[in-house]
Amino acid sequence: MADLTDRYGTEVFSDAVMKKRLPKDVHRRLAATLEEGEPLDLDVANAVAHAMKEWALERGATHYAHWFQPLSGITSEKHDSFLEPVGDGTAITKFSGKALVQGEPDASSFPNGGLRATFEARGYTIWDATSPAFVKDEVLCVPTAFCSYTGEALDKKTPLLRSMTAIDTQAKRVLALFGKYPKRVVPSVGDEQEYFLIKKEAYRARRDLVICGRTLFGASPCKGQELEEHYFGAIRPTVSAYMKDLDDELWALGIPSKTEHNEVAPCQHELAPVYSEVNEAVDNNLLVMEKMKLVASRHDLVCLLHEKPFAGINGSGKHNNWSLGTEDENLLDPGDTPLENLQFVVFLTAVIEAVDEYQDLLRLSAASCGNDHRLGAHEAPPAIMSIFLGNQLTEVVQNIMDGKASVHATHGVLDLGANTLPKLERDNTDRNRTSPFAFTGNKFEFRSVGAEANVSDANMILDTAVAKALKGIADALEAVEAERFPEAALEYCKRSLLAHRRILFSGDGYNEAWHEEAARRGLSNCRTTADALPAMVAEKNIALFEEMGVLSRSEAVCRYDCKLEKYNKLMNIEATTMIREARRTYRPVITAYATKVARGLEAIRAAGAEAAMQWEQNTLNELCAGITEINEAICALEKRHAEAQSQADAQLQANCYAHEVSAAMARLRETVDAMEEIVAADYWPVPTYDDILFYV
Known part of the structure; x- marks a missing residue:
């Protein structure tokens, strides 16, 4: 196993690497910046940049890039060479502290919600030293934040870092009430990533998959997931080879890929990492998704991260396991002593309050065009936010609400009557797959997030909402005398x-x-993304972001506008693709097959065998009726699509897409899928679900 452990983190400029390569004084001063917020001196930045460059060159890197997360939701990078001409026909390698700390990409061509005009192009990337640099494809990638010339956040990392500051500040205030003063309080996250792997040949033959990431047409396969034989089943050799290759790439990047298995649907799989601090976990998950796609191409496969690539079988989510802890303890672990239990109840209460108060924002954080097809479809939680605690914790909470719990102030002992809480074990709850937000021993599992999502949004909102609830607790209890605190905390x-x-x-x-x-x-029930998006600019929620210092009003409005724009563009692409495919790919084939059947009927009847042709006549009638229905459905979709496109207001356009266009798309799909059951297999123009989902 030595080779396996030696491979881990070889492409990461980790703290262990910095300790070896940086002078002790430089490493100490950098640590003070990271842990205590001390200003970063230029001489420290220069020393780090030099060491980082030398390390990267040893790994074959030729360029460096500021790696950031624009509001598109994916990552971006601009590569600059280490080479610096010196004027005599030779060159040196150079990477300065200034180049490490700050870059200047174009800010006008990324989604910006109107914060930047095309002629206002300047933007900045700023080194995020809390997430380690790494080498990828011979490029040194430096994780950075991204902001406009005027300082507004134009990325997903900056608000996440701000939310971490907010929850750190408020959680420390609460912990001080228990006589605890940790250096940091940090959310930790582990994201279970679901995905599909299909053959590249089948993918290329499906234009809807290539353009939209999901099948817009397709009848149910003869066999789906009803036998429940794929879940945790033996992994086919093709996929096993892919998983091993993927693990090797991820481990080299210091990504703790831990668990992999077959999921419920055929061709569906899951990868789960070990927990890490939320900022690094988000960066890691973005790399995981990128590597999943790249590694698949080397195995003649395609990785699908769309939330619902195939109708009628399970879609893919990203279960966001969230916890909160200090350097010494997990604050959501019930523990085994009474005083720890009271602390746990206080933090549990904060989470419950946060999810209820800002349920609309949590729903928004999981909203996407693809996830609309998955949520509530009997493989994912419904659009309604709720919390599952399990029997034991539910009993504890009920006892507190009923006034059956009391505190012995002299010892700070929490008495819950039946004394359930001190006996809680880590896995003290069953699992509820239908719950969007479930307590699972020492963490909460937010199951609503879609497979393709950047989980910055979900964790930023969760951190911010919990920080607000903790602030309320601290504000109410800080003035309480120490001997009265346990009783006052329980009453709160x-x-x-x-x-x-x-x-x-x-x-x-x-x-x-x-x-x-x-x-x-x-409780709110926003069934579609269009219904959920206005929560971003609700006055209550803007007030939350501003109070916690996470988003300004203009930054919140920017994100609302960007999400609306992306949703409308994706729906436009899907509707346009569907109309074109129905008209140019499916209808001509159905017509050609109907013509063949008609000619066959005519020839056989001419031979005097008319009595035997009733079933063929029925088939021809169904084909002709289907062609008519397809034509009518195309016209209806074109009309609804035109109505959506004519809407000048982006929210009204989204509403039209969600409630009018999507219904017309469903009708067109139904008519084409019905024909797939009738047309001969050698005529059907694309690989069917049976072809795609079942391969060796």
Whole structure:
């Protein structure tokens, strides 16, 4: 196993590497910047840049790039060579502290929600020293934030870092009430990544997959996932070779790829990493998605990260496991001593309050064009936000709300009557796959996030909302005398839990009765992205972002506009592709097959065998009726699409796409898919689900 451990992190300029390559004084001063917020001196930056360059050159790197996350949701990079001409026909290699700390990419051509005009092109990338640099494809990649010339955040990393500062500040205030003063309080995340692997040949033959990432047409396969034989089944050799290659690439980048297995749907798989601090975890997940696609191409495969590439079988999510901790403890671990239990209850209460108060924002964080097809489709939680605690924690919370819990002030002992809490073990809850936000022992699993998403949004909103709830706790309890604190803390939790108990639900989220019950409770139910997006600019939510120092009003509006624009563009692409494919690929083939059947009928009847041709006549009638229905459905979709395109207001356009165009698309798909069941296999113009999903 020595070779395996030696391989890990070889392409990462990690802290271990810095300790070896930087002078001790430089490393100490850099650590002070990272841990204590001390200003970064230029001489430190120069020393780090030189060491980073020398290390990267040893690994074959020829260029460096500031690697950042624009509002498109993916990553971007501009490569600059290390070479510097010296004027006599020779060159040296150079990478300065200034080049490390700050870059200047064009800021006008990235999504910006109107914050920048085309003629206002200047923007800046700023080194994020908390996420290590790495070498990828012979390029030294330096993780950075991205902002405009006027200082507004134009990326997903900056607000996430701000939210980490907010939750660190407020959590420390609460922990001080328990006599604890940690250096840092940091959210940790582990993102379970689901994905599909299909043959490249089949992918290339499906224009809808190539353009849209999902099949816009396709009848159900003869066999789907109903036998439940794929889940955790033996991994086929083709996929196993891919997984081993992927692991090797990820381990070299210091990404702790840990678990991999077959998922429920055929051709679907999952990769899960070990937890890491949220900022680094987000960077790692973006690299995971990039590497998944690149490695697949080397194995004659294509990796699909769309949330619903195939209708009728499970789609793909990204289960965002979130926890909060210090250098010494996990604050969401119930623990085994009474005082720790009281602390746990306080932090649990903050999370419950946060999810209830800002359920619309959490729903928004998981909203996307692709995820609209997945949420609530019996493989993912519904669009209604709720929290699952499990039987034991539910009993604890109920006892607190009922006033059955008390505190013995002299010892700070929390007495819950049945004394359930001190006996809680790490895996103290069952799993509820229908819950969007489930407690799973010492963390919460946010299951709604889609497979293709950049999880910065979800974690930024979760961090910010919990920070706000912790601030409320600290504001209320900091003035309380020490001997009264345990009792006052428990009373605060009781009031808060009673006020937010509506968000707690342990039942079947797929059941229609829950939708009715949720409505009675006053929980939001934004079924589509278009319905969810206005939450970004609701006054209550803008006030949250501003109070916590995470987003300004203009930055919040910018993100709303960018999300709207992306949704409308994706829906336009899908509708346009669907119309073109139905008209130019499917309808001509169906017509040609109908013509063949008609000619066959005519020839056989001419031979005097008319009585035997009733089934063929029925088939011809179905084909002709289907062609008519397809023509009508194309016209209906074109009309709805034109109506959407004519909307000058982006939100109204999104509403039209979500509620009018999508219905017309579903109708067209249904008519074409019905013909797939009739047309001869050698006539059908594209690989079917049976062809795509089942290969050796």
